[in-house]
Amino acid sequence: MTDQMKQQYINLGISEEVLSFGEQILADLRPRFDSIDETAEFNQLKVIAAMQKAKVSEACLLGTTGYGYGDIGRETLESVYAEIFKAEDALVRPQITCGTHALTLALMSNLRPGDELLSPVGKPYDTLEEVIGIRPSKGSLAEYGITYRQVDLLPDGSFDFEGIKAAIRPQTKLVTIQRSKGYATRRTLSVESIGELISFIKGIRSDIICMVDNCYGEFVQRIEPTQVGADLVVGSLIKNPGGGLAPIGGYLAGTKECIENAAYRLTSPGLGKEVGASLGALPSLYQGLFLAPTVTAAALKGAIFAANLYEKLGFEVRPNGLEDRYDIIQAIVLRKPEALIAFCKGIQGAAPVDGFVTPEPWDMPGYDAQVIMAAGAFVSGSSIELSADGPMKEPYAVYFQGGLTFPHAKLGMLKSLQEMKDAGLVEIP
Numbered sequence: 001m002t003d004q005m006k007q008q009y010i011n012l013g014i015s016e017e018v019l020s021f022g023e024q025i026l027a028d029l030r031p032r033f034d035s036i037d038e039t040a041e042f043n044q045l046k047v048i049a050a051m052q053k054a055k056v057s058e059a060c061l062l063g064t065t066g067y068g069y070g071d072i073g074r075e076t077l078e079s080v081y082a083e084i085f086k087a088e089d090a091l092v093r094p095q096i097t098c099g100t101h102a103l104t105l106a107l108m109s110n111l112r113p114g115d116e117l118l119s120p121v122g123k124p125y126d127t128l129e130e131v132i133g134i135r136p137s138k139g140s141l142a143e144y145g146i147t148y149r150q151v152d153l154l155p156d157g158s159f160d161f162e163g164i165k166a167a168i169r170p171q172t173k174l175v176t177i178q179r180s181k182g183y184a185t186r187r188t189l190s191v192e193s194i195g196e197l198i199s200f201i202k203g204i205r206s207d208i209i210c211m212v213d214n215c216y217g218e219f220v221q222r223i224e225p226t227q228v229g230a231d232l233v234v235g236s237l238i239k240n241p242g243g244g245l246a247p248i249g250g251y252l253a254g255t256k257e258c259i260e261n262a263a264y265r266l267t268s269p270g271l272g273k274e275v276g277a278s279l280g281a282l283p284s285l286y287q288g289l290f291l292a293p294t295v296t297a298a299a300l301k302g303a304i305f306a307a308n309l310y311e312k313l314g315f316e317v318r319p320n321g322l323e324d325r326y327d328i329i330q331a332i333v334l335r336k337p338e339a340l341i342a343f344c345k346g347i348q349g350a351a352p353v354d355g356f357v358t359p360e361p362w363d364m365p366g367y368d369a370q371v372i373m374a375a376g377a378f379v380s381g382s383s384i385e386l387s388a389d390g391p392m393k394e395p396y397a398v399y400f401q402g403g404l405t406f407p408h409a410k411l412g413m414l415k416s417l418q419e420m421k422d423a424g425l426v427e428i429p
């Protein structure tokens with residue numbers, strides 16, 4: 001590293017010791033980073049080919065107001081998504097407010113009273129508990145007479161095929177498969193293993209709708225779950241596919257029928273996809289999608305760097321430094337409350353927005369312990385931007401993800417380590 005470069009880091013508060021330890025770790029990661037870059041290249045070409053095939057034009061970036069009839073930009077963007085996911089159709093809208101909303105839409109539109117929903121991969125993401133009615137809530141699926149069953153993964157993380165077979169009943173209409181582990185401790189599923197699970201389910205009853213919660217997984221691999229049999233994939237635009245530029249939105253891609261049902265639920269029966277003004281959101285939805293493969297690669301490299309950095313310092317990291325990655329989330333078990341606070345301080349201190357702010361633990365509604373969060377994002381709450389959080393309770397694990405560029409993710413990790421070192425919480429070997 002040149003002296004000029006070193007000076008840049010020193011100006012940002014990184015000591016030579018922390019910097020050189022980081023460089024040592026990075027040196028061993030180069031071959032792995034090359035293979036991530038290759039995946040990004042593959043996916044970049046996939047996105048460009050899809051945009052060209054759909055004939056994206058300057059007129060597509062303009063947007064509409066009011067009812068939004070005949071919004072060519074909206075319709076073209078939806079065909080670009082359908083092409084990328086190799087699906088019959090897609091629904092991509094700024095009116096879908098977040099990932100939970102997109103998943104709610106998929107479930108509520110494709111299930112009817114008397115139907116049963118099955119999760120064969122254990123408990124779904126926290127916010128879905130109220131959607132399903134696992135925790136009672138107004139307007140849940142349970143209130144509409146839609147029942148729910150769950151089959152947990154086996155202790156070794158594999159699918160409980162026997163249990164799944166036994167759980168499939170005549171009223172089982174839709175199976176929901178969460179690709180990312182989210183903030184649970186299980187493994188994230190590869191697209192290939194999701195394919196195996198879908199084949200097994202379709203082998204029992206081919207008419208069961210197989211839906212995948214694709215949050216945090218888009219563009220991590222070269223194929224998406226719709227290419228291994230999923231009828232529907234669902235995700236958030238303020239995660240991977242928005243590339244950090246989308247200011248809001250969610251997407252669904254899948255069979256014509258699943259998408260039509262969802263469109264009728266999002267707007268209204270009879271209107272479906274025909275209405276929904278795109279306002280001024282389209283340029284960032286298109287450009288964000290264009291950037292998404294390389295942005296996802298940057299976030300992945302940041303996660304792998306952090307895993308190896310902290311593993312070398314003796315911390316338990318999940319996934320570990322060597323494991324293959326199927327999403328962008330990294331967990332580090334920090335063991336002490338002061339370490340969790342110092343880590344988050346470092347991430348915040350590396351942010352381009354609100355970098356001067358000190359994060360503090362607070363009583364977040366819905367949690368049984370205080371939570372500390374670090375985020376300095378251009379898009380509020382965006383978790384494709386570098387962000388970290390963790391509950392203030394044993395084992396004091398921090399979960400983090402994102403980084404629109406690798407240099408930013410790298411700085412964040414070095415800052416977190418610097419904070420921990422300055423607080424006397426780690427020894428650098």
Ligand SMILES: *Cc1c(COP(=O)(O)O)cnc(C)c1O
Nearest residue numbers: 098099100125180182213215236
């Ligand atoms: C983020 C996430 C969601 C919910 O998305 P929000 O945008 O936070 O509502 C659902 N499932 C998984 C796996 C997620 O990571």
